[in-house]
Amino acid sequence: MKINKYENISQIEREAKKDFIDRHSAFIHCESNAKKGEKFKVNVKIGDQYQHPDDPDHFISWIQLWSGEKMLAQANFTEGAQGNIPGNLEVDFYIIPQKNLKLIAQSFCTKHGLWQSDEAMVEVKL
Amino acid sequence: MKINKYENISQIEREAKKDFIDRHSAFIHCESNAKKGEKFKVNVKIGDQYQHPDDPDHFISWIQLWSGEKMLAQANFTEGAQGNIPGNLEVDFYIIPQKNLKLIAQSFCTKHGLWQSDEAMVEVKL
Amino acid sequence: MKINKYENISQIEREAKKDFIDRHSAFIHCESNAKKGEKFKVNVKIGDQYQHPDDPDHFISWIQLWSGEKMLAQANFTEGAQGNIPGNLEVDFYIIPQKNLKLIAQSFCTKHGLWQSDEAMVEVKL
Amino acid sequence: MKINKYENISQIEREAKKDFIDRHSAFIHCESNAKKGEKFKVNVKIGDQYQHPDDPDHFISWIQLWSGEKMLAQANFTEGAQGNIPGNLEVDFYIIPQKNLKLIAQSFCTKHGLWQSDEAMVEVKL
Numbered sequence: 001m002k003i004n005k006y007e008n009i010s011q012i013e014r015e016a017k018k019d020f021i022d023r024h025s026a027f028i029h030c031e032s033n034a035k036k037g038e039k040f041k042v043n044v045k046i047g048d049q050y051q052h053p054d055d056p057d058h059f060i061s062w063i064q065l066w067s068g069e070k071m072l073a074q075a076n077f078t079e080g081a082q083g084n085i086p087g088n089l090e091v092d093f094y095i096i097p098q099k100n101l102k103l104i105a106q107s108f109c110t111k112h113g114l115w116q117s118d119e120a121m122v123e124v125k126l
Numbered sequence: 127m128k129i130n131k132y133e134n135i136s137q138i139e140r141e142a143k144k145d146f147i148d149r150h151s152a153f154i155h156c157e158s159n160a161k162k163g164e165k166f167k168v169n170v171k172i173g174d175q176y177q178h179p180d181d182p183d184h185f186i187s188w189i190q191l192w193s194g195e196k197m198l199a200q201a202n203f204t205e206g207a208q209g210n211i212p213g214n215l216e217v218d219f220y221i222i223p224q225k226n227l228k229l230i231a232q233s234f235c236t237k238h239g240l241w242q243s244d245e246a247m248v249e250v251k252l
Numbered sequence: 253m254k255i256n257k258y259e260n261i262s263q264i265e266r267e268a269k270k271d272f273i274d275r276h277s278a279f280i281h282c283e284s285n286a287k288k289g290e291k292f293k294v295n296v297k298i299g300d301q302y303q304h305p306d307d308p309d310h311f312i313s314w315i316q317l318w319s320g321e322k323m324l325a326q327a328n329f330t331e332g333a334q335g336n337i338p339g340n341l342e343v344d345f346y347i348i349p350q351k352n353l354k355l356i357a358q359s360f361c362t363k364h365g366l367w368q369s370d371e372a373m374v375e376v377k378l
Numbered sequence: 379m380k381i382n383k384y385e386n387i388s389q390i391e392r393e394a395k396k397d398f399i400d401r402h403s404a405f406i407h408c409e410s411n412a413k414k415g416e417k418f419k420v421n422v423k424i425g426d427q428y429q430h431p432d433d434p435d436h437f438i439s440w441i442q443l444w445s446g447e448k449m450l451a452q453a454n455f456t457e458g459a460q461g462n463i464p465g466n467l468e469v470d471f472y473i474i475p476q477k478n479l480k481l482i483a484q485s486f487c488t489k490h491g492l493w494q495s496d497e498a499m500v501e502v503k504l
Contacts, residue, residue, distance in 0.1 A: 001447070073217075078197055085222060092217065115422055183457065192253055291465065313444070335474030
């Protein structure tokens with residue numbers, strides 16, 4: 001099974017390819033430090049500079065958030081929840097870390113398969 | 127199948143019952159007005175004045191967000207993502223409304239079943 | 253939130269209404285007796301005499317199986333997994349009962365909302 | 379993110395390792411030929427010669443079935459649905475193929491992460 005991984009699009013020349021990679025990629029937005037046992041917000045947003053459609057036959061249907069080998073949460077979306085217009089799907093997960101996090105997000109496009117974010121390391125201290 | 131619905135706990139006398147109802151209930155936090163075709167944040171938080179455990183055999187395993195008859199999104203959680211300590215599980219969904227919303231959230235506790243929030247009406251204008 | 257419940261369609265006159273109710277309803281097919289601690293198959297099938305489309309903007313996107321207040325399992329489907337032709341979506345869940353079951357299935361149509369099956373009681377003995 | 383892949387356990391010497399690999403691996407059981415546009419059963423079973431626990435803090439919480447880059451279905455399980463005893467979790471998905479299938483199953487253990495089956499090729503003919 002193919003897992004598409006994020007590539008730095010500034011290194012890519014062809015506009016269509018930049019768009020394709022960027023609009024499918026999951027980006028993790030969070031602080032790089034967290035307090036042990038306290039609520040910590042992790043935003044996962046699909047796409048950075050480009051937008052993905054929300055068409056019935058072509059949309060992002062789920063996002064998973066992992067830390068290391070453990071899946072923390074999965075959000076499933078129904079087509080149309082993004083208004084059937086192109087945009088950047090996002091969700092905020094709130095977790096309570098007890099140790100350092102090694103976050104990875106995956107997202108599934110109903111037409112273009114599975115995409116994996118870069119890793120985000122979070123140092124967790126008392 | 128029983129759907130537990132939120133009751134105003136200020137009307138309830140017994141402390142244990144207040145706690146039981148409050149800690150399981152889904153609360154929707156969002157603006158009461160939204161702009162058509164623009165991103166709109168909906169926070170769903172479980173419990174208001176009381177906290178729910180995150181034990182392996184007793185935790186909130188999912189939250190669904192509905193508008194009328196349409197489910198917009200569902201977030202599933204793995205036990206331990208809330209640090210195995212009591213707290214108020216929450217998630218922010220971002221949707222793009224095209225018409226008025228009639229939001230309802232449901233949550234599932236692995237020990238105490240299905241709980242439904244009050245309805246939150248959102249007026250959507252250009 | 254409206255939960256549509258199965259009605260005996262033989263009591264319904266209008267063909268379109270028979271079709272609408274039948275094709276959305278979840279039917280539980282299983283034995284009425286099970287052995288404690290042994291694997292037990294529960295088939296959930298959507299529709300009995302009528303078929304439901306599998307169109308991008310109109311399909312059955314999930315089925316949940318409950319016993320009393322406990323959700324046992326949920327199956328999510330991607331549009332197109334049913335070949336984009338009308339049919340009767342189904343799934344076999346295998347569970348291991350330790351006590352009597354009071355099974356209920358729910359299904360979600362992306363266009364016509366939530367539907368709930370009749371209850372299926374299963375006596376569980378050593 | 380680590381994806382554990384099935385290894386032929388007959389090549390492995392250490393009993394604990396055989397058990398660990400086998401009991402987590404997803405096995406796809408289905409015919410190798412299917413008819414285009416007709417219902418086709420795909421059984422996914424976790425473990426072949428060894429069994430996995432169904433403990434609150436250690437169980438298989440979901441199975442995904444993919445064909446190539448498309449996820450067809452995902453089944454989520456609540457702890458306890460397998461009776462809290464060791465066993466071989468399974469589910470039958472029914473799909474309607476329109477072209478050849480390249481099936482892969484993934485399963486997630488709440489303690490030992492993500493596991494991927496071998497590929498099962500299915501020839502689909504009229």
